[in-house]
Amino acid sequence: MSDIVVRLLLEEDWQTYRQARLDALQDSPDAFAASYEDEEKLDESEWRDRMNRSRRLVAEKDGKTVGVVSVGSRPDTDDRTTELFGLWVVPEQRGSGVAWQLVKAGARQASEDGFGFLAYWVGTDNGRGVAFASSFGFRPTDARRPMRVGGGDDDEEMRMIYSLHDPVNE
Template sequence: MTDISVRALGEEDWQVYRDVRLAALREAPDAFAASASQEEKYDEDFWRKRMGRSRRLVAESGDQVVGVVSVGRRPTDDERISELFGLWVSPDLRGKGVAWKLVDAGVKQAREDKYDFVIYWVGTDNGRAVAFASSFGFRPTDGRRPMTSTPPEGEDPEDEMAMIYPLGDDPGAVPSAVL
């Protein structure tokens, strides 16, 4: 495998995040709630503010950004829960360990930020993603929600399930806010 490094971006790296986010939206439009045409219109101020809402981590091969994931506080009353979201890897490097490195860095970041759990929403019909998250140590929960992306006309929206990764001493603990 190509040597891949992962690093956290700062606010000053907003253009790096913008470029990889737009690449992800163009390459996998059905995987995200937003569209490239929508986000291409956002200005520098928007992107800088977005950088401050969550940690943005990128995978790099040399000087090329080849993947991204975000990790941040889950919008819930339970401040112990962090959420991993927006995972994307360049198609030519899928299946080569890049996603693993990004998720590992995201989990480590959540631990450094003093969270007790990481939630990762995975499409219930996406066996590959469920298997990947399970192999990393995420466990399925009863938490379900409709995917936020728009399904093709005439089709029902796919569901996502919350998969949880405990960061504390009790790997069997699952916060009720997830369920």
């Protein structure tokens, strides 16, 4: 069995990120606040701009992309906190530890970038997502917002927070 390698993508890796993002949108269209049709039309300069707005991490196994996550600040957070978002793992690798490795690498990157906390938004009715984040060390907060995708009028997500002052789980 080969190991999962998680690496930080640089601007010149925009095509790798583009393909992973488009694969995620095709596989899980209700999980993201974007559509495959819209993002597939973006040109190279728009993808390069995205690479510079947030950190993009990709998980690879045997040279193939098996997952992706992004880390970056959002306008609604303070300067000590950054967000983990866009987490996706190819279906055949779910439950194999890829998501854990991506979140661990994302937390490490956020810490290296000087942040003290990592936020992660999870649907309040997504028991599996809440359990996963909790097992990693994220704790629920009182912050709630309407679901941006795939939810009904009353569906909401909660902000979970992870202190980067604690050692990242091994």
